[in-house]
Amino acid sequence: MIDRATLQQVIERAERIFLTPRPQYAWQGIVTGVEVSDSRGGTQKLAAVSQNTWRGFHKINKEFPGAAEGFRGYWLENGVRFLRELGDVGSETDLDALVDRVGEAVKARLTNIRPTMLRSYNKIRKPLDLYVEHGVAMAGELAEVRSRLVPWLRLPLDSQMFQLPDLFSDGDLRRLHLSRQSTYREVDSIDQYHALQLLVKNRTREFSALAGLPFHPIYFDLWWNDRHRRSGGNLFEVNLG
Numbered sequence: 001m002i003d004r005a006t007l008q009q010v011i012e013r014a015e016r017i018f019l020t021p022r023p024q025y026a027w028q029g030i031v032t033g034v035e036v037s038d039s040r041g042g043t044q045k046l047a048a049v050s051q052n053t054w055r056g057f058h059k060i061n062k063e064f065p066g067a068a069e070g071f072r073g074y075w076l077e078n079g080v081r082f083l084r085e086l087g088d089v090g091s092e093t094d095l096d097a098l099v100d101r102v103g104e105a106v107k108a109r110l111t112n113i114r115p116t117m118l119r120s121y122n123k124i125r126k127p128l129d130l131y132v133e134h135g136v137a138m139a140g141e142l143a144e145v146r147s148r149l150v151p152w153l154r155l156p157l158d159s160q161m162f163q164l165p166d167l168f169s170d171g172d173l174r175r176l177h178l179s180r181q182s183t184y185r186e187v188d189s190i191d192q193y194h195a196l197q198l199l200v201k202n203r204t205r206e207f208s209a210l211a212g213l214p215f216h217p218i219y220f221d222l223w224w225n226d227r228h229r230r231s232g233g234n235l236f237e238v239n240l241g
Helices: 004-019 027-032 067-088 092-109 121-138 146-152 170-175 190-211 217-222 224-229 235-240
Strands: 034-037 043-046
Touching: 004 121, 004 146, 004 190, 004 217, 004 224, 004 235, 027 034, 027 067, 027 121, 034 235, 043 235, 067 092, 067 121, 092 121, 092 146, 121 146, 121 190, 121 217, 121 235, 190 217, 217 224, 224 235
Parallel strands: none
Antiparallel strands: 034 043
């Protein structure tokens, strides 16, 4: 178990990354990709969702657009409205409802993806959670509502998160028919997804009590691979740090 002093340092670092990010970007850039400075003085183009996630969506016809184009196309056409609706969100439940509405609209666009690839709830939800996380954490358009939205962000659930013993115990995963080796698509149902998010929330309460500071669910995203120890002023830079 992490000690109080170390946990406080993690929280302070997470607050800088998620609440006071520098630099910020336009929402559209976060969706399509922006040039991000790395610790070696170079730059790399990063977007909210990487190619590794898109590889999990198998096309029916490889000559036609796939999941990346479907998701990005939705955001580019509906980004202004989504940001307005996101700014009006008043609770965690409101945020879930908004993301699920977007998920249904995006899923309808994925006509070139094998239907078996789209049966898992988290197959669609994880990319959406990544977009919302990165947008809230770095979009200049959301600067005024960032501090209100960060506590409600859902943690994107994938194999990296399932491998964190400080987050999920073996018993937690086993009860939900998962294991340390499970991937994000194995979170099949919305009930399974929310049961996992409840476990995350319960763990944050424990960590907040230990630290004497608010520990929000999305902070666990910096836990994997000790990203909270890396240099950088925002979520993209931490990924490269």
